[in-house]
Amino acid sequence: MDTTKMCKFIIVVSLALCTVVLAVAGETCQNPSVASQVYSTHEASVVVNTALVAEFTLKCSNGVKNLALYAEINGQFVPVTKNEDGTHYQVSWVGEHKQAPRGVYPVRVFDSDGYQQIKKAQRNEESSGAIKALFTLSIDHSGPYRGPWLQSEFIAATTAIIVWYCAYTAKSKLQS
Amino acid sequence: MVGKKLTKQEELLLQDFSRNVTTKSSALFYGNALIVSAIPLWLFWRIHQMDPYQSALVWAAMTIVSTYLVAFAYRNTKFILKHKVAQRREEAVNREVMKSLGDDKKMSRKEKDERALWKKNEVADYEATTFAIFYNNAFYLVLAIILSFYILKTTTPTINYILTVGVTSGILALFSTGSQ
Numbered sequence: 001m002d003t004t005k006m007c008k009f010i011i012v013v014s015l016a017l018c019t020v021v022l023a024v025a026g027e028t029c030q031n032p033s034v035a036s037q038v039y040s041t042h043e044a045s046v047v048v049n050t051a052l053v054a055e056f057t058l059k060c061s062n063g064v065k066n067l068a069l070y071a072e073i074n075g076q077f078v079p080v081t082k083n084e085d086g087t088h089y090q091v092s093w094v095g096e097h098k099q100a101p102r103g104v105y106p107v108r109v110f111d112s113d114g115y116q117q118i119k120k121a122q123r124n125e126e127s128s129g130a131i132k133a134l135f136t137l138s139i140d141h142s143g144p145y146r147g148p149w150l151q152s153e154f155i156a157a158t159t160a161i162i163v164w165y166c167a168y169t170a171k172s173k174l175q176s
Numbered sequence: 177m178v179g180k181k182l183t184k185q186e187e188l189l190l191q192d193f194s195r196n197v198t199t200k201s202s203a204l205f206y207g208n209a210l211i212v213s214a215i216p217l218w219l220f221w222r223i224h225q226m227d228p229y230q231s232a233l234v235w236a237a238m239t240i241v242s243t244y245l246v247a248f249a250y251r252n253t254k255f256i257l258k259h260k261v262a263q264r265r266e267e268a269v270n271r272e273v274m275k276s277l278g279d280d281k282k283m284s285r286k287e288k289d290e291r292a293l294w295k296k297n298e299v300a301d302y303e304a305t306t307f308a309i310f311y312n313n314a315f316y317l318v319l320a321i322i323l324s325f326y327i328l329k330t331t332t333p334t335i336n337y338i339l340t341v342g343v344t345s346g347i348l349a350l351f352s353t354g355s356q
Binding site for chain 2: 153156157160161163164166167168170171174175
């Protein structure tokens with residue numbers, strides 16, 4: 001009887017442990033596979049701010065979906081938004097043009113655990129650079145177009161003044 | 177003196193010192209003036225976004241006024257320049273005419289001089305006409321661009337157009353009345 005009870009106890013504990021392990025493993029994305037599209041503002045003559053946007057789909061080998069993700073983009077930590085079924089994610093940053101010069105912007109994406117570690121590092125005033133991200137995206141920002149170097153009316157006026165000056169000089173020579 | 181027929185030389189001299197232009201020159205002046213006065217229409221239509229149908233009357237009126245004033249400026253500038261051009265070209269024209277008529281024994285000295293004078297007048301007339309058109313067109317365009325894009329930038333397109341065309345053609349006419 002004792003042996004039977006012992007065996008039952010061991011089985012129950014094992015099952016419980018397995019459940020815990022599975023539950024914990026279910027919250028973490030294993031071997032993430034990412035397909036992304038990025039966008040950045042290309043025009044600054046009318047648009048006031050620069051936007052950096054990354055949209056991606058995430059597939060985990062363990063089938064986890066609908067994860068709560070956080071991203072570090074241009075030095076800021078922001079939550080990653082997702083659609084209803086949790087398959088498409090989007091992260092964005094908006095700021096002044098001078099805060100986003102031309103360059104490649106890495107976007108480090110963290111899951112809940114990673115974000116907790118970052119918060120802890122921030123509380124302890126430590127660097128968060130050493131914390132491993134779930135994956136990293138890159139936004140290649142070519143810089144916004146600020147309009148032509150010279151206004152067209154300036155070029156037209158300058159050309160007209162040069163032509164008129166040549167005519168005036170010729171007229172003065174004739175009349176001298 | 178009444179009824180006395182003028183010699184060719186006297187006719188040429190009168191023509192030389194008269195502000196009147198020939199019909200051909202007049203047509204040339206008014207034609208060019210109309211084209212130049214019509215150029216700002218395109219500018220105000222496409223860049224200042226004026227509606228052609230609503231602005232048709234204003235455009236027509238200002239174009240007519242500008243055409244008259246620009247042609248007036250052409251005439252005056254031509255008159256001022258003609259004598260200067262004639263003085264500069266006199267020697268070259270005489271040389272050319274004498275060279276072409278030098279072997280002609282039938283023509284008298286007086287006739288040759290008249291021919292040279294006529295040729296000089298023709299050359300001076302043509303050069304002064306073309307230069308007057310060139311100079312006034314360049315001046316018109318400079319004033320129109322500076323007025324419409326810089327000085328009158330903040331005004332409504334209609335006021336901008338009226339003042340640009342009016343002031344530009346007015347300044348052209350005014351400056352052409354100078355003695356030099």
